[in-house]
Amino acid sequence: MFEISPHQVSFASLTSTKYLNLVPNGRHHRDHQYWFLVTACLAPYMDGQSGKTMRTLPDTLSSLKEFNKYLTPSWIESVSHIIKELTPTKPQKVMEDKGQNIFERDDVESDTKVARIQDEMVSLSAQLKEITLQKRESLNNYLDLKGSIRVFCRIRPLSHEQSYSSRTMFTLDESNVFLRVAETKRKQYKFDKVFDPSSTQGDVFSEVEPLIKSAIDGYNVCIFAYGQTGSGKTYTMEGKPTDLGVIPRGIQVLFDRASESNSRFLFTFSMLEIYMGNLRDLLVPGNKTNGFKNVPSLAIKTDPDGGIEIENLVAVTVNNFQEVKRLYGVGTRLRSTASTMANSTSSRSHCLIRISMTSFDAPERKKARNKLWMIDLGGSERLVKTKATGKRLKEGKAINLSLSALGDVIDALQTKKPHVPYRNSKLTQVLRDSLGK
Ligand SMILES: Nc1ncnc2c1ncn2[C@@H]1O[C@H](COP(=O)(O)OP(=O)(O)OP(=O)(O)O)[C@@H](O)[C@H]1O
Numbered sequence: 001m002f003e004i005s006p007h008q009v010s011f012a013s014l015t016s017t018k019y020l021n022l023v024p025n026g027r028h029h030r031d032h033q034y035w036f037l038v039t040a041c042l043a044p045y046m047d048g049q050s051g052k053t054m055r056t057l058p059d060t061l062s063s064l065k066e067f068n069k070y071l072t073p074s075w076i077e078s079v080s081h082i083i084k085e086l087t088p089t090k091p092q093k094v095m096e097d098k099g100q101n102i103f104e105r106d107d108v109e110s111d112t113k114v115a116r117i118q119d120e121m122v123s124l125s126a127q128l129k130e131i132t133l134q135k136r137e138s139l140n141n142y143l144d145l146k147g148s149i150r151v152f153c154r155i156r157p158l159s160h161e162q163s164y165s166s167r168t169m170f171t172l173d174e175s176n177v178f179l180r181v182a183e184t185k186r187k188q189y190k191f192d193k194v195f196d197p198s199s200t201q202g203d204v205f206s207e208v209e210p211l212i213k214s215a216i217d218g219y220n221v222c223i224f225a226y227g228q229t230g231s232g233k234t235y236t237m238e239g240k241p242t243d244l245g246v247i248p249r250g251i252q253v254l255f256d257r258a259s260e261s262n263s264r265f266l267f268t269f270s271m272l273e274i275y276m277g278n279l280r281d282l283l284v285p286g287n288k289t290n291g292f293k294n295v296p297s298l299a300i301k302t303d304p305d306g307g308i309e310i311e312n313l314v315a316v317t318v319n320n321f322q323e324v325k326r327l328y329g330v331g332t333r334l335r336s337t338a339s340t341m342a343n344s345t346s347s348r349s350h351c352l353i354r355i356s357m358t359s360f361d362a363p364e365r366k367k368a369r370n371k372l373w374m375i376d377l378g379g380s381e382r383l384v385k386t387k388a389t390g391k392r393l394k395e396g397k398a399i400n401l402s403l404s405a406l407g408d409v410i411d412a413l414q415t416k417k418p419h420v421p422y423r424n425s426k427l428t429q430v431l432r433d434s435l436g437k
Pocket residue numbers: 035155156157227228229230231232233234235236342343345346347348377378379380
């Protein structure tokens with residue numbers, strides 16, 4: 001269930017000031033299920049030159065797509081291999097014999113052909129490199145123009161027991177949700193994109209995929225799901241084994257893109273949760289059983305360049321999707337979940353996946369080291385309405401406080417306030433270098 005009201009979620013125009021207020025203080029419409037996939041990409045803000053890029057961008061993108069279709073690295077590699085096979089290893093000896101001269105002429109001709117093909121290959125490789133660079137630049141320009149923070153809304157289908165009441169009926173289009181808040185009153189909520197209840201995991205991922213490519217290009221990227229408890233955050237981020245969500249799809253694409261590129265990458269995987277305002281490493285075995293004793297505590301450190309590091313956080317080197325999947329399974333088993341009135345396996349914490357990547361032989365990347373965060377936030381909820389008591393109440397309060405701090409940070413970044421209140425929660429401290437400069 002999700003609550004939504006004019007005070008709860010406010011959005012202005014994206015280009016300059018998109019404002020997201022994550023504070024859950026609105027009226028309750030029990031029969032709607034929403035979640036927000038908030039995406040952020042640490043990219044430069046627009047400058048005065050962006051107008052031209054914007055106008056020419058569609059043409060550039062479609063021409064690059066056509067041109068680049070055949071020039072894949074694997075194609076170039078296989079042709080280079082054939083040429084290598086064809087290339088004579090020893091210089092041809094000049095033959096005196098007349099008959100042998102015919103063969104010699106043939107050899108000379110084929111050598112010339114091979115040399116020509118080799119030249120073409122060198123020029124094609126250079127072209128491919130140039131096109132790849134242009135394509136990346138266009139993509140990142142495109143993402144910059146779209147704005148460094150984007151908000152999508154996915155409306156989940158109702159379960160069998162639920163039905164829409166006429167009072168709270170909603171309508172939607174590509175980027176707006178219109179909620180009937182009274183008999184004659186509609187409230188409009190604007191998003192970068194709205195996914196209706198029939199949308200698939202693939203539909204959602206297609207909007208997220210460009211950010212994964214930006215991560216390969218060296219940008220810090222942060223993708224997170226926000227919404228009321230039971231509204232489908234975990235379903236969207238993690239998915240089901242037969243219908244994978246954003247996290248597994250993103251990791252698969254990350255490895256695919258890295259293997260297609262000409263650079264070598266080092267990936268590490270970390271997984272932690274923020275529970276009741278404390279950081280917990282989800283890859284440290286025995287975390288739950290030993291009551292969290294003897295586990296090194298995690299401390300958030302800022303390096304001189306403003307980069308954030310989490311001291312003592314385990315970072316495991318990973319080489320492929322299967323290795324990440326196994327570690328993700330380990331971490332998920334340690335995550336704090338509980339049954340609430342709104343969701344039988346409700347997440348009582350924020351779960352953060354971090355993929356750090358390093359590549360030293362790719363000077364065109366924005367940074368040699370960067371991070372991709374994928375975050376399943378704890379469910380926001382109206383504690384009075386959910387009748388939470390005791391531990392559940394404390395957990396709910398902690399989640400709401402940190403979501404509120406996240407909302408304040410996003411607001412300050414979007415409205416370019418001189419002070420961004422990162423220090424108000426562990427969540428915003430950890431994400432500091434991935435949410436803003
Ligand atoms: N788009 C969807 N299609 C089908 N089922 C969905 C969809 N979204 C969510 N569900 C189902 O709704 C239930 C609640 O979803 P989920 O656990 O993802 O919610 P949540 O927002 O992560 O909740 P919490 O904040 O309490 O952890 C699950 O049974 C899930 O399978």
